Amino acid sequence: MNDMHAPKEAAEGRLALLKKEIEERREDLVELTQDLLRIPTLNPPGENYRDICEFLGKRLGAKGFEIKLLRAEGTPGDSERYPRWNVIARKEGSGPGPCIHFNSHIDVVETGAGWTFDPFGGEVSDGKIYGRGACDMKGGLAASIIAAEAYIAAFPDFPGAIEISGTADEETGGFGGVAWLAEQGYFSPERVQHVIIPEPLNKDRICLGHRGVWWGEITTHGHIAHGSMPFLGDCAVRHMGAVMGEMEKTLFPALAARRTDMPIVPEGARQSTMNINSFHGGQAEPEEGFTGFPSACVPDSARMIVDRRYLVEEKGDEVRAEIVDLLEKVRSERDNFRYDLKELWHTPPTLTSKEAPVVTAVERGIRQVLACEPVHVLSPGTYDQKHIDRIGRLKDCIAYGPGILDLAHQPDEYVGIDDMVDSAVVMALAIDDLLHRAQ
Numbered sequence: 001m002n003d004m005h006a007p008k009e010a011a012e013g014r015l016a017l018l019k020k021e022i023e024e025r026r027e028d029l030v031e032l033t034q035d036l037l038r039i040p041t042l043n044p045p046g047e048n049y050r051d052i053c054e055f056l057g058k059r060l061g062a063k064g065f066e067i068k069l070l071r072a073e074g075t076p077g078d079s080e081r082y083p084r085w086n087v088i089a090r091k092e093g094s095g096p097g098p099c100i101h102f103n104s105h106i107d108v109v110e111t112g113a114g115w116t117f118d119p120f121g122g123e124v125s126d127g128k129i130y131g132r133g134a135c136d137m138k139g140g141l142a143a144s145i146i147a148a149e150a151y152i153a154a155f156p157d158f159p160g161a162i163e164i165s166g167t168a169d170e171e172t173g174g175f176g177g178v179a180w181l182a183e184q185g186y187f188s189p190e191r192v193q194h195v196i197i198p199e200p201l202n203k204d205r206i207c208l209g210h211r212g213v214w215w216g217e218i219t220t221h222g223h224i225a226h227g228s229m230p231f232l233g234d235c236a237v238r239h240m241g242a243v244m245g246e247m248e249k250t251l252f253p254a255l256a257a258r259r260t261d262m263p264i265v266p267e268g269a270r271q272s273t274m275n276i277n278s279f280h281g282g283q284a285e286p287e288e289g290f291t292g293f294p295s296a297c298v299p300d301s302a303r304m305i306v307d308r309r310y311l312v313e314e315k316g317d318e319v320r321a322e323i324v325d326l327l328e329k330v331r332s333e334r335d336n337f338r339y340d341l342k343e344l345w346h347t348p349p350t351l352t353s354k355e356a357p358v359v360t361a362v363e364r365g366i367r368q369v370l371a372c373e374p375v376h377v378l379s380p381g382t383y384d385q386k387h388i389d390r391i392g393r394l395k396d397c398i399a400y401g402p403g404i405l406d407l408a409h410q411p412d413e414y415v416g417i418d419d420m421v422d423s424a425v426v427m428a429l430a431i432d433d434l435l436h437r438a439q
């Protein structure tokens with residue numbers, strides 16, 4: 001045996017073995033995905049979390065994982081009717097080594113209109129599995145489970161540990177899921193060293209992080225009076241109109257001109273953006289029974305919620321200061337202009353280094369399995385990586401998983417079976433690489 005070729009041959013042998021183990025589990029992978037899709041874990045309100053966690057615990061417990069079912073009591077949305085359950089499964093290896101963790105959220109968003117498949121049927125058609133959450137992200141969860149099970153079957157004497165978690169509430173901020181678990185120490189770097197979040201970013205792409213988020217609530221104040229004599233009052237909606245006018249004139253063009261080197265997908269998000277999430281002034285409009293005839297009053301308050309997404313090149317306090325400056329400018333130009341500004345949510349951008357071990361391990365896997373160059377991307381919106389980074393202080397974390405990002409939250413959402421198989425092999429190779437690296 002020529003020693004110079006030994007490592008390469010060994011690597012090829014390991015790849016072939018993992019491919020075989022995963023290919024043999026193809027049917028199991030499809031059925032597992034179907035089973036997960038048939039548990040409707042709609043969030044809000046947070047349906048059936050306990051059921052899906054028990055299902056996952058039962059499956060992984062039977063494979064020798066140690067199972068923890070954890071309820072995030074007292075977190076937003078947690079109640080006796082809708083408890084926030086999470087599951088963590090851990091399989092210890094036969095010796096010391098790092099812990100590799102796969103984290104998937106168990107919740108899905110509402111189905112919406114326009115489906116031609118049963119959103120909770122898990123139907124298979126033309127090599128795809130359809131259902132709400134198929135790509136975002138029960139397909140990724142199933143692929144990571146198969147990757148781990150196949151890896152353990154192929155190399156039962158592996159060092160370190162492998163963990164799989166199913167966590168609540170990602171779609172509503174992750175406070176009863178990853179954020180809570182991170183607060184309890186489940187994502188501390190002493191316990192877990194590498195994290196892969198199988199969100200649907202396409203099987204040849206590695207997501208390094210996301211843009212920052214700043215949500216603000218702006219309120220303008222006026223003075224109530226009879227609508228037939230508006231000159232006796234002061235219209236808060238007109239004051240807010242002036243704020244919007246200033247945004248159109250100066251802020252939106254300034255944000256659009258601010259470009260980034262971050263490889264965000266889609267490309268349209270490679271700039272600063274702001275959305276006006278909501279705007280309301282005057283008498284409340286009830287959802288039912290709205291007649292279109294509010295009382296004749298001058299509105300004395302108006303409220304707007306803005307959603308600013310910012311780039312690594314920007315600073316969070318500058319994002320807020322920019323809004324304050326705009327409001328101060330309006331105040332200097334308008335009589336009786338009074339406002340309040342409240343920060344509702346702030347998460348700075350998260351960015352894992354391209355040289356991080358989990359990045360290079362998945363890169364290697366993509367090259368071996370797909371024979372193409374991996375693409376680094378960043379997400380326009382946030383996901384649970386922020387909690388692992390900020391609360392857990394764990395930096396070696398990426399999103400990598402099967403599924404087409406654009407299908408997330410759409411009708412007739414699906415995940416391709418071949419894509420799940422391929423990405424499971426990439427995940428298994430990444431496990432192998434990370435467990436055997438010098439730490």
Ligand SMILES: [Zn+2]
Nearest residue numbers: 136137170199
């Ligand atoms: Zn997701």
